[in-house]
Amino acid sequence: MKNKVLIYCFAIFALAYSCKEKTESEIKIVSPEEMQTLLELEDVQLVDVRTPEEYKTGYIEYSQNIDFLSPTFDDDISQLDKRKPVIVYCKSGMRSAKCSKKLQAAGFVKIYDLDGGITQWKYEGNEIKTID
Secondary structure, eight states, X not given: OHHHHHHHHHHHHHHHHHSOOOOOOEEEEEOHHHHHHHHHHSOOEEEEOSOHHHHHTOBXXXXXXXXXXXXXXXXXXXXXXXXXXXXXXXXXXXXXXXXHHHHHHTTOSEEEEETTHHHHHHHTTOOOBOOO
């Protein structure tokens, strides 16, 4: 009987301490000003989730275009580094909010969503790049 209790206690101990602590991801809505600071201070992945046609009309420097509406979207985001912070933006914030939830479900640790999207970015006088 003592052996069974001992084995049972050992099994519970091993199970409790062998499980890795789950890292909770966080989605933070950021203003254009806060995003500017993040881009300067952190090694972030900047993702424009608009369509390629929208992207061609103007984008934020250093962003990569991963179309949220594309059938390959899930595969495309899997190419990003889940351990590095990600900033997402779209035209106004609707698609990037949905994208942020997908990134969170996929296990990304730090997710920033640009409040108001590229529309707010431009409104506040920040630079937009165009494809020549």
